[in-house]
Amino acid sequence: MNTRDLVLIALFAAIVVALGLIPPITLGFIPVPITAQSMGVMLAGCILGAKRGALAFLLFLLLVAIGLPVLSGGRGGLAVFAGPSGGFILGWVVATFVTGLIAQRFVREGQPELRQFIGFFLASIIGGIVVLYAIGMPWVSAITGTPLLAVATGSLAFLPGDLLKAAIATLAARAVFAGYPLLHVRA
């Protein structure tokens, strides 16, 4: 890995830390908060691509694990992984990777703007929602014993927020792609 990639990864992890300054919203009926940091998944995938994006989140998880309060609301430490959010948090790495793969595959320079928007939006939805929920929800169910169906029903509450995040991430990723393209630069 060249030095520039290493720095890009670190800077993106720092951006995810910064997103954590937006306070989380706790809903009454599901034990996992709504957080702006999951938008980082979509942004990292669509902007840095699969490999560097996933590594940025791996680095972020390392920060959490060694006891830095970088999760929204100033949380951190190993305890977080043992809680109900653990699966979602670990899932961020995989979800970013998938988002990145799709974005790299479907978005190119020189395409009409609309195509690029659609590409980024699909990547964000599939990676940042479908894949992420597929990891996070069974985890909640497995460690808490709550039936999967109940967890899934509760998780519906994330959907409006996550769709909004996908929309913001799409616009931002498009702006970055137009202003400072990194997606296809070889990692």
Add this chain to the structure above:
Amino acid sequence: MLTSLHIEGDSWLHRLPVRAKLLPLVALSILLFLSGSLPVQLTAFVISGGLYLSVGISWREALKRVGFVFFTIFFLAAVNLFFLPLSEVGVLTLRLLALVLFAAAVTATTTISAFMDEITVLLSPFERLGWVLAADVSLALGLVLRFVPDIFARYQAIREAHRARGLPVRPLTIIGPLIILTLKDADTIAAAIDARGFRRQ
């Protein structure tokens, strides 16, 4: 704002090497997930709670750190009461509480540099395979800590620039320039790292 959750102290846990804390943590999670016995979970809960409170943390701080996870766990317990028998809910709840307390105790008694040393050891097989360099990981970690304040400062500057131009401050128009300007720094920072010989290839 990025101060570690480590707590200064000289407790028994503080003096243990990291590995002697991480291995039991892993072992405990496996054990507790395999066991369905209420007494076992209860014992684990009491011991973990005792350990956590023995590290020299104030009650307030102790509660603040695990409060959020506790809240979610109790909430789940309440939900589970509709689906599962009481004893099973007890097992599930105590298990999670025990693990969270133990993990919080490890976090509170381990410094970042102790973690980093352990990570270096854990990475050494991969290092031999040429996949990743431990030195790169600690460099990346330092970079994050170094540049988070810069990102805040830049966020502030972009917000103010919006105001100065009479533009509404919307997340959408801030996040684009914020990311571009931040990532653009990567070129200079990378050049500086190479120029100062921070990486031994």
Add this chain to the structure above:
Amino acid sequence: MDIRFTDCSVRFGERVALQPLTLEITERRVGIIGLNGSGKTTFARLINGLVKPSAGQVTVNGLDTVKDERAVLSEAGFIFQNPQHQLIMPVVADDIGFGLKNRGLKGDEIDRRTQAVLSRFGVEHLARRRVHELSGGETQLIAMASVVVTDPKILILDEPTNQLDLRNRRRVADTIAALDEDTLVITHDLPLVENVERLLLFHEGRLAADGAPHETIRRYHEIAGC
């Protein structure tokens, strides 16, 4: 311009950035100099309400920067010390148009005005360029254009010749001198303020000199010890 400071002071936490100040500025060309950290940027930000007085009052053309916050913003335009933060859209023309769009103007009118301001600054050729690929001098000029296009009556420029070569410095200086708007220029580049009508010197959060340029500059050399 008509800017009035009445017993105005600014503190950030413990630190006093500006000592109580009473002052009236009515000249068309004003300059500000002083050592690093002496309070120049803080003073200028008070004028368009980016910094609020901790005590006292600031008015701009009769508007109070606290009470009439929005109105003051369209009265006084600000070009930042690091103007790359000021360019918001990825492409130059879009960035300039963005401010107009937000004022409710329509497509044609936006294009016309964007064109006009770019040619006024002699940078039509940059219209389709990526904002983040501009050189230092170009960034400075585009940042000015993006503010001027919204028709402020007063322009405040914070170190506009930073990192510029002789030619670009001259170009920016000429552009400033030719502006119809009233200007207030903060700088470490003394030749840029040699010919202003009134030059202020800040030192440790106080006004240390105020008057004709040569007199204020002499005092600055004294304070700087060289």
Add this chain to the structure above:
Amino acid sequence: MDIRFTDCSVRFGERVALQPLTLEITERRVGIIGLNGSGKTTFARLINGLVKPSAGQVTVNGLDTVKDERAVLSEAGFIFQNPQHQLIMPVVADDIGFGLKNRGLKGDEIDRRTQAVLSRFGVEHLARRRVHELSGGETQLIAMASVVVTDPKILILDEPTNQLDLRNRRRVADTIAALDEDTLVITHDLPLVENVERLLLFHEGRLAADGAPHETIRRYHEIAGC
């Protein structure tokens, strides 16, 4: 110093940043001036191998910047145009120590050398300060210290007096003048290079003048048209 360029040129994609150049530099104090985008930074980066020649060769004290890449890095230290990005670790002393650690030095030795370089630059009091809280002048001095500590024989400084006031500019200029290392200074701040032994002028990627300072500066004014 002993720097040799042999038919060296640089292109970025389509754009030629440096035309084929053959040149030998052996003086102890050298300056570089020129318009924005004329190739100064590119030229300087060639010397410590941050930019590789598209054609031709560059050697520094006999080492080839391509073949002996690592060795060249410890021969020539570089202080960047925006040095706040050059300080990489969160705390001043750690930042200075990090470069030494990577050269395989041990804890005590690292501390000793860090202390020594900080006091050499008169900034011991900044050892525990957070890097992002330094002022412009302090950042500049610490960036120099962080490079000097690794004992390069040649120091390259890219616009070291940017954004500084008269006093800080003087302080940085004095520090540079007092360095034992050979120095190569790129700047738009002409007084800073008035007394170098040899002053180079770049224009549109070519060497446009090369010689005594007053002569090169005269030519620069001609080219800049003012």
